[in-house]
Amino acid sequence: MSLVETDDVEGSEPISLHQRILSDIREKILSGAWPPGHRIPFEHELTDEYNCSRMTVNKALSQLAKAGLIERRRRSGSFVRQPQSQAAVLELHDIRIEVEALGLPYRYERLERVKRRGNAEDRTLLGLSAPGSVLWLESLHFAGERPFAFEQRLINLSAVPEAADEEFVEIAAGPWLIGRVPWSEAEHRIRAMAADENTADALDVDPGAPCLVVERRTWSAEHPVTHVRFVYPAQSHTLVARFTPSQG
Amino acid sequence: MSLVETDDVEGSEPISLHQRILSDIREKILSGAWPPGHRIPFEHELTDEYNCSRMTVNKALSQLAKAGLIERRRRSGSFVRQPQSQAAVLELHDIRIEVEALGLPYRYERLERVKRRGNAEDRTLLGLSAPGSVLWLESLHFAGERPFAFEQRLINLSAVPEAADEEFVEIAAGPWLIGRVPWSEAEHRIRAMAADENTADALDVDPGAPCLVVERRTWSAEHPVTHVRFVYPAQSHTLVARFTPSQG
DNA sequence: CGTTTCAATATGTATATACATAATCGTCAT
DNA sequence: ATGACGATTATGTATATACATATTGAAACG
Missing domain, CATH: 1.10.10.10 (Winged helix-like DNA-binding domain superfamily/Winged helix DNA-binding domain)
Structure with a gap:
């Protein structure tokens, strides 16, 4: 051979x-x-x-x-193997699973859905050079009665045209995208911020309250797919990641 | 052969x-x-x-x-290779390198150093079952004139007895430990919090200001070595981690 | 019937070998 | 000088092979 x-x-x-x-x-x-x-x-x-x-x-x-x-x-x-802790947190980041792991009932609510021509900011967030259509989504994830995470998401419709036909009322964009688009790379940015008006309102916290922000950009074969920002109230969330040195 | x-x-x-x-x-x-x-x-x-x-x-x-x-x-x-983004951030986390990557002069200052018998909280943080001596350190890392990170660290003296003889005035505990103790595993917890009095004072921010907290526990061959908490003012710091699915 | 033993099996690790590919260096001709 | 070209070199990937090791399942035995 x-x-x-x-x-x-x-x-x-x-x-x-x-x-x-x-x-x-x-x-x-x-x-x-x-x-x-x-x-x-x-x-x-x-x-x-x-x-x-x-x-x-x-x-x-x-x-x-x-x-x-x-x-x-x-x-x-x-x-x-069963999906593992750190993998779940930093690779998949499925909020339903996080919430259910806490033993709380999970609920999802879509707040906003706008299809538009990507403006400069959209393209920066997605890492797009050429203009094109994007889908903007805002939604809330609940753990029990309390808001658990506020999600703001951009989807690159050139990469995922089917998303234009989906309302994202029944299913969140995260799980919808996984399985449809095999991602090849993801970049996370993690930081703290004070809640602004919009966020404070959505999460039902005081403006200025500390929040954990996780932003993720995902590529599939060099094409930007989505940019998502999760904002968690500080007290509700800790990221955990476990490492062994350089995969040795 | x-x-x-x-x-x-x-x-x-x-x-x-x-x-x-x-x-x-x-x-x-x-x-x-x-x-x-x-x-x-x-x-x-x-x-x-x-x-x-x-x-x-x-x-x-x-x-x-x-x-x-x-x-x-x-x-x-x-x-x-030059220390890389995600590797540096989540594996080594050497603050000197982070600061210098920003083009700012780095300075380190040890605030406190206490050797004591580990109390209940110490043992919880380190994940120790048996009692034993620990070293408690508080220090500040500066980027230029501004405080960049506030560090609180516990070192398990049973695992690293030499640490008892080190003052940690000239060298920070992080770089001192690396190279001396080959770590085999580390766990990170990342969250946001509002600055308490002590932290706000050290970092020169207002009490209640949002901060990013990175806690890391390190093991060497099953033995807990150190627990360290870095507190960053929200505006000064973003963690970046880049992944390809399961190291492929 | 329970236990011991043993062969079969799938993975774990290492070898020697082969050829492909990319980068560098020296040589030679222009 | 300078540019083309080929030899050299170090890595990249794949092969066939060998033996070690852990585990399973069945046969043999008390």
């Missing part, structure tokens, strides 16, 4: 086999196609599927294991 | 060669022995040094490259 024998003969990008296996599996897991607990094909099966050596498959799976997405057990195989 | 031919014949732990190479190099980098820009030995040199195959060395170096600690250039070699 030579190096040239890849599936797509019409070469698009020179992506390595090992990278392809890795992202294939990752997508299956993140999309939910392979739920937690699901057994991933054995190394020798993947070896057949991708027509490569075990070493190559092993490298990809080891990496997924180190990243915490899967768990490997000798003699038994590799399994999709 | 057989598998048994390791340096330390008197076996301590069954740690893999690849892990050993990885942590050796990581320690050299994190301790500063190999500063940014320093050229790491070529693969074939490490092959000789560790008496192993190039594949093994390559795997370790590739991993360090993916983790962002080093940069690899064909034909030129591998080099220690």
Whole structure:
């Protein structure tokens, strides 16, 4: 078996086999196609599927294991892990899950939805160079009776045109986007701020009250997808992240 | 060359060669022995040094490259990278580097230093079950003339007895600990809070002003080492973290 | 029936090898 | 000088192979 024998003969990008296996599996897991607990094909099966050596498959799976997405057990195989704490917090950031983890009932409410031509600020936030349509959303996440987070979101409609047809009343934009758009990169900015009028009103706190702000920009294959800002009242929220040094 | 031919014949732990190479190099980098820009030995040199195959060395170096600690250039070699945004922010969190990255002069000032038997709160913060001596430090980090961060730190003297002999006037505890104690795990808690009297005084802001709080607990081989709380005035600080899904 | 033993199996780690690719350096001709 | 070109070098990726190790499941045995 030579190096040239890849599936797509019409070469698009020179992506390595090992990278392809890795992202294939990752997508299956993140999309939910392979739920937690699901057994991933054995190394020798993947070896057949991708027509490569075990070493190559092993490298990809080891990496997924180190990243915490899967768990490997000798003699038994590799399994999709339950979503992990720090991963959930900084990668997915699904507020429903956060709230339910607190044992409180979750409720979502869309406040505003505007489709517009992206202005200068919109483009800065999204990191867009060309003009184009964007969707602006404001919504509230409740934990029990109390507002838990105030969300302000921009969606790049050039990247996700289907979003224009969605009202986002029944489903929040976050979960809607996950699964539809496989994100390849995300940038978080975390800071504290004093609540302004608008925010204080939404969160039912005093103006000037300290709030935690988490902003995230997401890309999918170099294209900006969304910019979202979550504002949490200070007392309601702590981000937790656990690290081992440089993935070693 | 057989598998048994390791340096330390008197076996301590069954740690893999690849892990050993990885942590050796990581320690050299994190301790500063190999500063940014320093050229790491070529693969074939490490092959000789560790008496192993190039594949093994390559795997370790590739991993360090993916983790962002080093940069690899064909034909030129591998080099220690400048401390990077998210790595710096969430892994090392060296305030000197943060301040200097802003182009401002850095200054450090130790406010308080108390050695004491750890009380209940100390032990909770450190995650200690048994009682023991701790070192309590309060200090201020300046960017130019302005206070940049207020630091409150507990050091577990059972884990780091040498700290009892250090005054921490010339050097901050963070850089002192790095290089001396190879940390194996860290947990961050990030939240917003209103400045209390003590903090407001130290940071020269109004009481009640919003602040960003970053707390970190660090372990070395299962032993709690230190708990540190950094308080930043809201306007002075944003954490930035960039992710690709599960390190792919 | 319970326990021990053993073979089968999947992963873990390492080897030697091969060829591709990018960057650098010296050489040579213009 | 300077630019083209080819040799050299270090990394990038993949292969086939080997043996270690943990775990499972079934067979053998008391």
